Amino acid sequence: MKPGAILLVEDNPSDIELTKRALERSRIVGDVVVAEDGKEALEYLWGTGAHAGRDTAEMPALVLLDLKLPKISGLEVLRRIRADPRTRRMPVVILTTSREEADVAAGYDLGVNSYLRKPVDSRQFVHTVEQLGVYWLALNEPPPKEG
Amino acid sequence: MKRDWGSGVLRLRRFGIGVRLMACTLAVVALMVAADAVFLWQMTRVQNEVRRLYLADRRSAAAHRLHHRVMQFRERLESLALAQDAGQFEGEMDSFTEALSADAEAAREAMRTSESPQSAPLLAMVESIQSVLPPQSAAVAALVETGDWRAIRERLGNQLRALGLQTTALADTVDAEAAQEWAEALRTTERVRREVLSVVPATALLTAFLAVWLGAVVTRSITRPLTDVGAAARALAGGDFQYVIPGEGRDELSELAEAFNSTARHLRALYQALKDNEARFRAIADDTPAYLWMTSEEEEGTYLNRAFRDFLGIGAEVGGEVWSGRVHPEDADRVGANLRAATTCRRAHADEFRIRRADGEYRWVVNQGIPRISPTGEFLGYAGAVLDISKRKRAEEELNAVNQQLEQRVRERTAELEAANRELEAFAYSVSHDLRSPLRGINGWSAALEEDCGDQLDQQGRAYLGRLRAESQRMGELIDGLLQLSRIGRQPMKAEAVDLAEVARKIAARLEEQNPDRRIEFTIGQQGTVVSGDPRLLEIALTNLLENAVKFTGPREVARIEFGCEPEGSQLVYYVRDNGVGFDMEYVGTLFGAFQRLHRASEFPGTGIGLATVQRVIRRHGGQVWAEAKVGEGAVFRFTIGAQE
Numbered sequence: 178m179k180p181g182a183i184l185l186v187e188d189n190p191s192d193i194e195l196t197k198r199a200l201e202r203s204r205i206v207g208d209v210v211v212a213e214d215g216k217e218a219l220e221y222l223w224g225t226g227a228h229a230g231r232d233t234a235e236m237p238a239l240v241l242l243d244l245k246l247p248k249i250s251g252l253e254v255l256r257r258i259r260a261d262p263r264t265r266r267m268p269v270v271i272l273t274t275s276r277e278e279a280d281v282a283a284g285y286d287l288g289v290n291s292y293l294r295k296p297v298d299s300r301q302f303v304h305t306v307e308q309l310g311v312y313w314l315a316l317n318e319p320p321p322k323e324g
Numbered sequence: 325m326k327r328d329w330g331s332g333v334l335r336l337r338r339f340g341i342g343v344r345l346m347a348c349t350l351a352v353v354a355l356m357v358a359a360d361a362v363f364l365w366q367m368t369r370v371q372n373e374v375r376r377l378y379l380a381d382r383r384s385a386a387a388h389r390l391h392h393r394v395m396q397f398r399e400r401l402e403s404l405a406l407a408q409d410a411g412q413f414e415g416e417m418d419s420f421t422e423a424l425s426a427d428a429e430a431a432r433e434a435m436r437t438s439e440s441p442q443s444a445p446l447l448a449m450v451e452s453i454q455s456v457l458p459p460q461s462a463a464v465a466a467l468v469e470t471g472d473w474r475a476i477r478e479r480l481g482n483q484l485r486a487l488g489l490q491t492t493a494l495a496d497t498v499d500a501e502a503a504q505e506w507a508e509a510l511r512t513t514e515r516v517r518r519e520v521l522s523v524v525p526a527t528a529l530l531t532a533f534l535a536v537w538l539g540a541v542v543t544r545s546i547t548r549p550l551t552d553v554g555a556a557a558r559a560l561a562g563g564d565f566q567y568v569i570p571g572e573g574r575d576e577l578s579e580l581a582e583a584f585n586s587t588a589r590h591l592r593a594l595y596q597a598l599k600d601n602e603a604r605f606r607a608i609a610d611d612t613p614a615y616l617w618m619t620s621e622e623e624e625g626t627y628l629n630r631a632f633r634d635f636l637g638i639g640a641e642v643g644g645e646v647w648s649g650r651v652h653p654e655d656a657d658r659v660g661a662n663l664r665a666a667t668t669c670r671r672a673h674a675d676e677f678r679i680r681r682a683d684g685e686y687r688w689v690v691n692q693g694i695p696r697i698s699p700t701g702e703f704l705g706y707a708g709a710v711l712d713i714s715k716r717k718r719a720e721e722e723l724n725a726v727n728q729q730l731e732q733r734v735r736e737r738t739a740e741l742e743a744a745n746r747e748l749e750a751f752a753y754s755v756s757h758d759l760r761s762p763l764r765g766i767n768g769w770s771a772a773l774e775e776d777c778g779d780q781l782d783q784q785g786r787a788y789l790g791r792l793r794a795e796s797q798r799m800g801e802l803i804d805g806l807l808q809l810s811r812i813g814r815q816p817m818k819a820e821a822v823d824l825a826e827v828a829r830k831i832a833a834r835l836e837e838q839n840p841d842r843r844i845e846f847t848i849g850q851q852g853t854v855v856s857g858d859p860r861l862l863e864i865a866l867t868n869l870l871e872n873a874v875k876f877t878g879p880r881e882v883a884r885i886e887f888g889c890e891p892e893g894s895q896l897v898y899y900v901r902d903n904g905v906g907f908d909m910e911y912v913g914t915l916f917g918a919f920q921r922l923h924r925a926s927e928f929p930g931t932g933i934g935l936a937t938v939q940r941v942i943r944r945h946g947g948q949v950w951a952e953a954k955v956g957e958g959a960v961f962r963f964t965i966g967a968q969e
Contacts, residue, residue, distance in 0.1 A: 191765035198772065245757050274757045274764075297763050297800035299771035299793065 181314050182208040184237040186218040186254065187272075188246055192295070196241070196272075199306035205314050210237060215249025218242075219257055222264055236267065239313045242289075244273045244280055252280070255287045266320035268313055272306075337545055337573030344545060344575075348538040355534055359527035366516045366523075373509040373516075379437045380502035383446075386431035387498040390453070391491035393420070393427045398484040401464075405477045410468050417468075421461040428454040431494070438501065446501075449494050453487065460487075549577035553584055565592035615689075615710035617646055618696070621703055623667065632710065637682025652678035652686050670695045670703050676713070688717040745814060752810050759803055767796040798931075805933035808864065809918065812940045818858045824898060825853035827863050828887040831870050842883060844874060849888025852896050855965040857945045865941035868934040869900040869961050875928055876904035876959065901960040906953040915951055938963075 183200065187193050197209050212218035218240075220226035224233040240258070244251035251271065258264045270291040271284045284292050293309065296302050339347070397420040404413040428450060435447045460483050467476045552569045559567035565588060569581040609616050615632030619625055625646045633639070636650065651659050655677035666673030672694045678686040693708035770792045778786060825848050832846040855862075870885065877883030886901040907915075907922045914920040918936040942949040942963045953959035 189761050189765075191768065192761060195764070195768040195772075274760045275753065276756065277753060295760075295764055297760060297767050298797050299764070299768040302764065302768060303771075 182237045184210045184240045186212045187243045188213050199303040200310055203307040203310040205310045214247040215254040218254050240269045241272045242269055252283050259288045337575050340575050344542050348542050352535045355531045362523050366520050370513055370516050373512045376505055377509050380505040383434040384498045384502045386434040387495040390427045390431045391495045393424050394487050394491045401480050405473055408473045414468055424457055446497055453490055549581055556584055565595050618707045619705040621705045635681055650680045687712050688714045752807055756807050763796045763800050767793050802931050805931040809933055809937050819856050820859055821854055822857050822859045822862050823854045825850050827866050831867050835874050844883040847886040852889050861941045865938045868938045873900055873902035877902050895964050897962050897964055899960050899962045903958040906955050906957050906959045908955050
């Protein structure tokens, strides 16, 4: 995995494709790894389960996290990412359909870096994802690697 | 006899005690004076007798002296005649004659005092002697001159002897008279002695009897009423108010008795009133359903009314401690402690506890006691009442049970409601998530189709794709609107001071910014715009109203939108007025329903949720919202905050 990889945690195939499409348009992002549920996302990050043996030295530059996920919810995934020393500084952006106040508050309480709502309008959606990629992969200074 | 005494006393009692005592004394004194007068009269009689005796003695003495002088004169003259001493004879004869005359005179004087019938001859006798003396002595003197002593002696012998006989007769007569006088005097004195002896003891006896009788009567006339009064006083003291002191009169004691009777009458009336009162209150106390009691300062029962005695199952004998042994063992310690604490401070006490009834059942009662304090401040014990509150207690328990059931039901209902609410929230969450995702797909893939295969489509095909995207977007907005509407109902309300004018200004600024190509004049009033409510909800409502105003003034060259408030009755009414297209009042009834629209979407786009949201916010604030409009002449939306008075 080359630097600038994104872990997309999303179960809706349509959203996966549309997001990947938008990210590809931005031409900033390299690989997009998709985890279709929370459990897989965590296994990928820590090199366990289905992703056992993965070189965990290679970590994605950004996690795009949906909240409504099978098996382990998005907020729980976030909590575990923040609880693990290997991933606690990892930039995580919640990209979801919900604008519920409780979800927003819980996300920030668990240390999310940003909270974005997927607009219905595709142009706005593409625009949002493009800007996301630009900001987090090009402009933002990534956290130092763990010693 | 008794009646005579009584009537006598009664007659006596017409006079005052002083008059009676004075009359009694006077009667005794009068009797003594009478006795003394009798005595004095008898003494006078004795004195008269003595005087008669004295006079008789004087007469006797004068007669004897005269006789003796005659005898002496005869002897001397006879001896001198013998001697024939003329000188001596003459001299002595003269002196003798003189002395004899004096004695005769004295005898005559004495005879005059005699009152006896014999005194007249005696007096004649003395006077004859007196008349005889001068011629005799003159005849003798003539003889002496002549010196005829013999004739003298003869004369002396005859004459003087005759005189001597006369005087002797006088003396005898006087003596006889005197003896008669003595006998008379003795008889008289004997009579006096007898009379005195009979009269004095009789008088003394009479006086003594009178004194005793009067004393007794008068004393009785005083002591009897006094005894009566004493008896009456004792009767009164003993509680016999019927006692009346008998008798009538006008004396001080009668007045006293009358005063006493009057006092007794008053007392009788008072006592009767008191007894009536007591009977009335006792009847009330006995018949009252409450249990009444009274204790002494030693906390022993002194009175329990019938109801309480029946309740406790004790007879008329009241006494001993009322509570101990009867209060339920579980309550006894608490009740005892409260009672002791109250008694120590002598203050009122009240307690609820269970007490054993005569049939052994424990009844819930409320007991209240008030200290009895005498007018002089002495503590006399307690008086109080006990009420059987078992029914109330049972009702309370039932009520408690019902309350608990109700609470349980409320809890259950609340839990159900909370579950329903959670479900609703989950539903809303799903709606926002799951319904939006496909829309995004439709929209996204339409866009992808247009971008990637646009050149394969003709004008019309691209237009359809545009429609597809617009419709999916509108559905997204509908979902958002619905979510907001449901959230308004579910969210808890805050109550803060909110300045609606301030909120309106912020919204107006935002709307001006969002519509740069429009000319909109906002007029926002300042007076009375601070209300108590939830700032977020009120902002949503005002936003909807102002957005509507902006939307429906679209055709106007200059949109005039006004926010303010005006008093209407006791309430402040807020309004948003515009000069927009207005609407037909015929359809005003559907204005605030969800998804209800009065304008065609092609003219004025919208979801039909905005006014429903406004109404829900205003209603949650206890207010009302209504609208007036005229087609082509603008609309005004009015609302109140807080319940209409």
